[in-house]
Amino acid sequence: MAETAQPAAPSPAAPPAPPPGRWHGDGLIARSVRFTLTVMAPVGLGLIIGNDVWLIYALVICILATALDTGGTARQRLAAMAVGGVVVLLGTGLGTLVAGHMVLTMLAFALVGVVYALVESLHQSVAISARFACLTLAIGALYAPLQSVDAVAVGVFIIYAWVVSITWDLVVGVWRPCTAPSLWRLLLRLRATKRERWVFAGAVAITIPAAFFTSTALGLHRPYWALLAVVLVLREDSLASRELMGQTMLGTVLGVALSLGIGWLFPSTGAVLAAMMVAALVRWPAQQYHGALGNAALTVFIMLLLEFINGGVAGAAHDMIARLIDMAVGCAFALIALMIDRLAQRVFAPRPGAV
Numbered sequence: 001m002a003e004t005a006q007p008a009a010p011s012p013a014a015p016p017a018p019p020p021g022r023w024h025g026d027g028l029i030a031r032s033v034r035f036t037l038t039v040m041a042p043v044g045l046g047l048i049i050g051n052d053v054w055l056i057y058a059l060v061i062c063i064l065a066t067a068l069d070t071g072g073t074a075r076q077r078l079a080a081m082a083v084g085g086v087v088v089l090l091g092t093g094l095g096t097l098v099a100g101h102m103v104l105t106m107l108a109f110a111l112v113g114v115v116y117a118l119v120e121s122l123h124q125s126v127a128i129s130a131r132f133a134c135l136t137l138a139i140g141a142l143y144a145p146l147q148s149v150d151a152v153a154v155g156v157f158i159i160y161a162w163v164v165s166i167t168w169d170l171v172v173g174v175w176r177p178c179t180a181p182s183l184w185r186l187l188l189r190l191r192a193t194k195r196e197r198w199v200f201a202g203a204v205a206i207t208i209p210a211a212f213f214t215s216t217a218l219g220l221h222r223p224y225w226a227l228l229a230v231v232l233v234l235r236e237d238s239l240a241s242r243e244l245m246g247q248t249m250l251g252t253v254l255g256v257a258l259s260l261g262i263g264w265l266f267p268s269t270g271a272v273l274a275a276m277m278v279a280a281l282v283r284w285p286a287q288q289y290h291g292a293l294g295n296a297a298l299t300v301f302i303m304l305l306l307e308f309i310n311g312g313v314a315g316a317a318h319d320m321i322a323r324l325i326d327m328a329v330g331c332a333f334a335l336i337a338l339m340i341d342r343l344a345q346r347v348f349a350p351r352p353g354a355v
Helices: 028-049 054-067 074-098 102-119 124-143 148-172 183-192 194-217 223-233 238-265 269-289 291-310 313-347
Strands: none
Touching: 028 054, 028 148, 028 269, 028 291, 054 074, 054 124, 054 148, 074 102, 074 124, 074 148, 102 124, 102 183, 102 194, 102 223, 124 223, 183 194, 194 223, 194 313, 223 238, 223 313, 238 269, 238 291, 238 313, 269 291, 291 313
16 A cells, blocks of 8 residues: 655745845945045045046046946946946047037037936936936036046046945955846836937927026036036926925035035145045935935035145135035026926827827
8 A cells, every 4th residue: 555645844944034234235334435435535546646637537437436336246346337437438528529619519418418318217327327428528528628647547446446346245245236227128118208208308408508508608617517407406207306406405505504614614634534534424324314415415525625626715615606506507497497398298298099
């Protein structure tokens, strides 16, 4: 007689995974410390060898490379950060080519504005890359044309940001998985909403060159700040855009006031560098608490950087007031873009019953 099959004994349940440590992965503390280690490196190098235009390029790629650090293998991380380097070099290279030519510069801003509008809501890393394309175009066209030493600085600090990323995970013992978006999914989403995106892109293509022309006509000290404000706050979602405008303006006012106070009370270079480090450390925790506080911390970092470059608060005070004006102009043009988009969306909306 065949033996009756006995049910298999249940396998013991796997023990629950231990809770992640506060220093692992993309946690708030880890992200803040990595960001600070990365962006303060060019400042420290500038203190040793002297400041020059390369410092701006180095800071831009350090910020962008950190934002594009979506984990994964060492090769994946390097590739993502290298994309950031391509964005910086293409943006500043195009800006350098059109510098001094008003019509070509306005057309270049319109082109980059269209790209930004098309990809703004696809994924955070894609949107950040598009914003930096606008910023770097403005830097190359209006502030610091690309030189060979600047390209070298971009390459060096891509490698540095990559080393910080992989070293951090090796030290804490947790390797972050890749969270980069799938190119296929991005293309599908882009195709599914192409009408709304192209209408929004048309509004942005009108607004960004208009903001540039107005900033130049008004003689603003750093007109690219107004352009940056447009892409920082402008979203296809009008409610989100209006909320960001309020946070940006409030954060800018707070940041400028804090920077002026720090500069007058603690004028030494060491104090300014220490305050920059604190601003970088609290950037993301402040952003999590309230968007205006995150903008304030970022403004403090940028304004103190200007103090560091200009040798004191007296040399940077004009830039600080100019930033308030430029950001207000940028937010005003973002509102104009939203109004144009709303009108155009109604005009080009598909008619009922249309195939």
